[in-house]
Amino acid sequence: MTRTSCGRAGRGPRRRVLPRPVSVAALPLVLVSLWWVSSAGSTDVYWPPLRTILETFPEVWTGERWRGDVLPSVLRLLAGYALAAAAGVALGTVIGSHRRVRAVCEPVLEFLRAVPPPVLVPVIMLFAGIGDTMRIVVVAAGCVWPVLLNTVEGVRAVDAVVAETARAYGITGVARLRSVVLRSASPQIFAGLRQALSIGIILMVISEMFAAGNGLGFTIVQFQRSFAIPDMWTGILLLGLLGFVLSVLFRLVERWALGWYHGLRAAARRSG
Template identity: 45%
Template structure:
């Protein structure tokens, strides 16, 4: 009973401010005649007509597919390369200037190059998402590998564990919290990259929908797209938090136990 009440309080605490802001927006815009800021009631009516359920199939689902593929590539590339650079010191020192240079280069600046190389289709959109999302995961993985306690490294060396066993049973579990922290940042960046790539690419996707509505001076539809994008980002963040909680439950339990022991 206490657990269910705790969940209810958590949900209410998370939702009270968004509900309050929506209520303020609703009543403040009720009599609005401003072309750029139409009444929220009109926006919500249009929202239902557009996004339930045809818009989900034609606009949101293609965007989610590109986002999932690009983010998945970034996770695999970031973790594998981060493990390699974190374990092999001389290789990390050799490529660190290049990594820092590419990390500091905004993804938007690379977008024209991606268009020239991959065109305006799905390959370009997935490629730009993967490119900009790789760096937070890569750098956090390197830091996570380097943060493994020296005692654990000494124990592994004394037992002459294979490198594959060290990575699987020592390095990866200890680096996992930082890897997930980098992946959470990368997910937010991926959503931004998805919208930008869709705005310059071929038709299709929520980013293109928002831009097309703006070009057509359909501000109500544009606002519905922005709201749909915000809801999508919120749901993706909650889904990631759920996966992270399951994957790192052992770590949180161990941290709670250590804190309780103190």
């Protein structure tokens, strides 16, 4: 054995330079520190110091405002997101499983996907009114595409050997759909769900800027129109925190649902 191979064999696995929580929090702390320092002496009305924004935050977002604005926004987001997830997975499974259906639907899907969801808000308002139904439909109309397209690709990529083995053992119908098709496509489906979550937050805010009476988007616009700039910035910070919390919760659900997949990847890395 050469010196090089001995040295490589004796090194063992690399150790992390920093613990994972520290490495994850490092960049946000740096960015917040830069914001604090760069805005500390600001006298610009539209760029208040971060200290002022943080001091204003608890004054603006009281319990009443959480119940009246934040909770309705989150409920609309979750309703639209759940509707898009159900429709995207169901339609994507059908389209991905049948070549003729895919050939017929693909041009229409590409056309509809190219239409920006915010443009559809006035159209949806004509059919669904200006209530919560409209906002839920707007969120669903934008979130459905990444779920649908990723489901189609995931179903198409099901291993032919696995499919033939299931057929040979008589696994058909609902059992085949659940144990073979959806299980094999689930990593791709969750990738679409992850993309849809960020799109849903954006559309939630946009939909609440049109003829709304409550919600985060409505409140931020009201602050801007009344020149309550620190209050407006607190709303933007709250949106960022909401997105972060939802992302963390999604990762937990994904890790639980795809535990088998992450286990296979970890085993493949160890054997490689």
